[in-house]
Amino acid sequence: MKHGDKAKAKAAKAKAAGKKSSGKVAARSKASPRHAAKSKKQTTSKNTAVSKSGIAHRGGNGKTRPRGGAVETIAFTNPIVATAFKRAVKKFPTAFRRLAD
């Protein structure tokens, strides 16, 4: 038995049974290894392009991630002051917005 004979036999059997899914398997098996390598290359190149272009891509939870940029973080030496600031912003958001110099 030569390599690939088993797959051919399976395809023929599936054709006879009229199964669609097995047809796919047959097609996959029929595809040459060169073609498979090419398709693999295409997918990898597509992925790199997406990551390079910086388009917001979706994560597993379906939410879009923010675009890559300089996100400034607010660092406090005293954690109590940080908590107080968060509380103040939560409690008086309109006052903070209106109290512009």
Next chain:
Amino acid sequence: MQTDGGVRYLTVQDLIELHRAVSIEFGGTQAHPGVVESQFGLLNAVQRPQITTLGREAYPSFPDKVAAFLFALLTHSPFQGGNRRVALAALFAFCELNKRTIDSRVLDEKTAETLFKRASAHRELGIPPENVFREIREIMSRAIVAQQ
């Protein structure tokens, strides 16, 4: 954090960090995160509630200290922009440091906004500074309550 007689005070570093945070969060045309315009004003505001005269505290109660601190901060305007926002954030921070909180039924958003605007612009409005200080102290004595 400075402590004196059980009261914890905000430091210059805390105020600069609050200014940076407020500027990042709310921005504004004049906001320069963490940039101090008047070092004297900033130091004066930080040290005002700790003043003693003839061995006695000038501002003995906690609401008095808060009022003195806010009044100094609002009148000196040590930062290039966002002084009133920093004052509001510092009010919460000062209370939080001393396990106290603001009763929003007494000091609501509108009251705070009006009070802070009056205090910072009392010279232009022609209001005597002692009247403004008395007003702040009166509201603070009612608004500051112990944390539950």
